[in-house]
Amino acid sequence: MNVAKAKVCIVDDDPAVQDSVRALLAAFGFDPHCVSSAEEFLLGDLNGSIDGMVLDLRLPEMSGIDLLTQLTDEGTAVPTVVISGHRDEDVLAQLASFQAVIFLMKPFAPDRLVDFLSEHCTGKRNGRPDGSNRC
DSSP, X not given: OOOTXXXXXXXXXXXXXXXXXXXXXXXXXXXXXXXXXXXXXXXXXXXXXXXXXXXXXXXXXXXXXXXXXXXXXXXXXXXEEEEESSOOHHHHHHHTTSSSEEEEESSOOHHHHHHHHHHHOOSSGGGOTTOOOOO
16 A cells, blocks of 8 residues: 555654654655644644544543544544553553554554554545545
8 A cells, every 4th residue: 555645643742752653654655743742733733634643542631542532523533553551451442432543552563553554544534535534
């Protein structure tokens, strides 16, 4: 699949994670963009213009789950890789209710992240003719 134009937002408050995931995605032809919080994502110009997301579960103030819920309610949810250094069965059960979402425990295998995004992100708002990025 051609991912050369697939725009992926990395939402993580750890600059080292941002840098490593950005470098990984860029090496595979994605167009990665980083923000440090859910609020920064929502207030910025990326919401509604991305093909996929790498989302830390534990963020300052608004959590990754809260962001996913808001995007789903707004109809702007995209395929998402949720990453966390903590495994919480209740949170995993919540994640199961979202479409096109997987959970990867930090540290994660880079190929799992790339494979999921390659499969789900086309660079054309998920291939929908109306340009929407709905899952």
